[in-house]
Amino acid sequence: MANRKHNFSAGPCTLPLEVLEEAQAEFVDYQGAGMSLIEMSHRGKHFDQVATEAMALSMEVFEVPEDFSVLFLQGGAILQFSMIPMNLLHEGHKGGYVNSGTWARGAIQDAREYGEIYTAWDGASCDYTRMPSTRELAIQDNTRYLHITTNETIGGIRFPKWPDVEIPLVADMSSEYMARPLPWEKFDLVYGGAQKNLGPAGMAVVFVRKSILEKTNRKIGRYLRYDIHESKASMFNTPPVFPIYMFGKVLKWMKKHGGLAGMERRAADKAGTLYGAIDSSNGYYRCPVEVACRSHMNVVFRLPTEELEQAFLEEAAEAGFMNLKGHRSVGGCRASIYNALPGASVKALAEFMADFQHRNR
Numbered sequence: 538m539a540n541r542k543h544n545f546s547a548g549p550c551t552l553p554l555e556v557l558e559e560a561q562a563e564f565v566d567y568q569g570a571g572m573s574l575i576e577m578s579h580r581g582k583h584f585d586q587v588a589t590e591a592m593a594l595s596m597e598v599f600e601v602p603e604d605f606s607v608l609f610l611q612g613g614a615i616l617q618f619s620m621i622p623m624n625l626l627h628e629g630h631k632g633g634y635v636n637s638g639t640w641a642r643g644a645i646q647d648a649r650e651y652g653e654i655y656t657a658w659d660g661a662s663c664d665y666t667r668m669p670s671t672r673e674l675a676i677q678d679n680t681r682y683l684h685i686t687t688n689e690t691i692g693g694i695r696f697p698k699w700p701d702v703e704i705p706l707v708a709d710m711s712s713e714y715m716a717r718p719l720p721w722e723k724f725d726l727v728y729g730g731a732q733k734n735l736g737p738a739g740m741a742v743v744f745v746r747k748s749i750l751e752k753t754n755r756k757i758g759r760y761l762r763y764d765i766h767e768s769k770a771s772m773f774n775t776p777p778v779f780p781i782y783m784f785g786k787v788l789k790w791m792k793k794h795g796g797l798a799g800m801e802r803r804a805a806d807k808a809g810t811l812y813g814a815i816d817s818s819n820g821y822y823r824c825p826v827e828v829a830c831r832s833h834m835n836v837v838f839r840l841p842t843e844e845l846e847q848a849f850l851e852e853a854a855e856a857g858f859m860n861l862k863g864h865r866s867v868g869g870c871r872a873s874i875y876n877a878l879p880g881a882s883v884k885a886l887a888e889f890m891a892d893f894q895h896r897n898r
């Protein structure tokens with residue numbers, strides 16, 4: 538297809554082309570209904586089928602055990618920063634948080650408004666270039682959950698191994714959602730915004746262990762209560778209709794491409810290509826992240842000078858490699874290579890990097 542660029546955006550970001558085309562084909566007249574899916578009631582038969590299928594497929598593709606429910610909520614991942622402590626923390630409970638970078642700090646900041654929160658590990662001392670090992674975690678008594686950010690989108694780090702702790706884990710998986718398997722027995726709640734691996738912006742996908750819903754806090758507004766969303770199958774109010782519809786299509790695409798194992802393999806291959814390009818550049822490109830914790834989704838790298846970084850970004854954009862600028866808080870470059878980004882885009886970028894180095898020694 539003409540005019541599709543190599544899009545390394547950190548989110549919203551590349552979606553599978555076949556998903557976009559399918560949605561385009563049925564957008565104006567959904568399955569002969571004479572109206573678009575986004576023009577009809579969310580309680581009608583068409584949308585009911587779409588939502589039911591997306592729920593079932595999300596459990597299947599992400600290999601989620603039956604004692605979890607999936608919720609489709611609005612407010613993105615950031616609303617979950619508040620909903621989690623509001624629902625889960627009672628009097629006498631503490632929330633333990635791993636401070637692994639920008640997004641974890643956001644989760645900590647919001648949680649402090651609702652309960653007793655402490656930092657179980659702070660990555661500031663290593664400038665957020667790695668994740669902690671289990672023995673580095675300082676877990677206090679009466680901790681209800683340990684919150685982790687499995688992949689820090691800005692710092693470009695991920696947990697190589699899951700923390701092995703006695704208390705339940707709660708995880709923000711926004712930027713590596715459905716890109717690697719999870720040991721579900723360790724988790725009470727897993728959440729993330731849809732707009733990185735799963736679909737368009739406008740929805741958070743939350744997996745919550747059913748047995749904890751009996752004990753969640755009821756003294757909060759109804760939209761903020763997990764138990765209500767669960768009992769209404771995410772139809773308590775008008776759900777994010779379009780994101781749910783697109784998510785269903787992305788899930789079918791994931792299934793067709795090998796499911797979770799397929800996504801994990803694709804990610805490892807693409808990340809391997811880019812880190813290979815960095816590591817074989819004799820120090821021209823540098824990745825500040827500890828090797829074991831390198832993200833398979835957000836590859837951050839620097840060039841020898843900021844002038845060269847500027848030239849690199851400009852020439853890359855001219856050559857069709859878009860959105861490679863690092864987050865404004867850290868600078869440098871970042872290639873986000875989420876599930877739907879084709880391997881060919883990553884190979885082409887690796888070649889461009891070698892060529893740029895050759896021309897700009």
Ligand SMILES: *Cc1c(COP(=O)(O)O)cnc(C)c1O
Nearest residue numbers: 613614615640690709711712730
């Ligand atoms: C993008 C991102 C968020 C913010 O998500 P919103 O849906 O915009 O609220 C939170 N956490 C992580 C790890 C992210 O990558």
